[in-house]
Amino acid sequence: MAVVEWGPSQRKEVQTVDQLDALLDAVASKARSQAMPQNVQVTVGDAGTLSVVVGADRSVLNHVPSHLGPPYMISLGEEAGDEPFVFYVAGDHYSEVRWRNTIHLDPARDAIRRFLRTGELSADVEWEEG
Numbered sequence: 001m002a003v004v005e006w007g008p009s010q011r012k013e014v015q016t017v018d019q020l021d022a023l024l025d026a027v028a029s030k031a032r033s034q035a036m037p038q039n040v041q042v043t044v045g046d047a048g049t050l051s052v053v054v055g056a057d058r059s060v061l062n063h064v065p066s067h068l069g070p071p072y073m074i075s076l077g078e079e080a081g082d083e084p085f086v087f088y089v090a091g092d093h094y095s096e097v098r099w100r101n102t103i104h105l106d107p108a109r110d111a112i113r114r115f116l117r118t119g120e121l122s123a124d125v126e127w128e129e130g
Contacts, residue, residue: 046119059075074097
């Protein structure tokens with residue numbers, strides 16, 4: 001089971017990948033319609049929280065361990081660059097990361113599914129401490 005949080009005070013428990021996918025699809029659809037890519041946090045017990053940005057052409061993943069201390073991990077994409085990738089946390093809180101930390105949507109979604117199933121970070125994503 002996982003707790004998924006997004007938008008202002010939005011929280012839902014999911015138990016299956018299908019439930020997670022349906023929820024991420026709904027959040028992504030709304031985020032696209034508002035042109036406000038949204039950060040979604042998925043917390044899996046002792047594995048911590050993995051966040052994924054939905055509603056944009058690219059995504060970024062961030063992991064915070066359950067003990068809330070380092071190491072904090074962030075995805076590392078194949079495109080270099082320090083220009084900002086803008087997204088929103090909790091609905092309307094502006095945030096940004098460097099473009100180099102963005103990845104394609106499919107690997108991001110695969111990684112969040114794996115995290116739900118296993119509590120592990122995907123080996124198919126390159127990670128750096130961030």
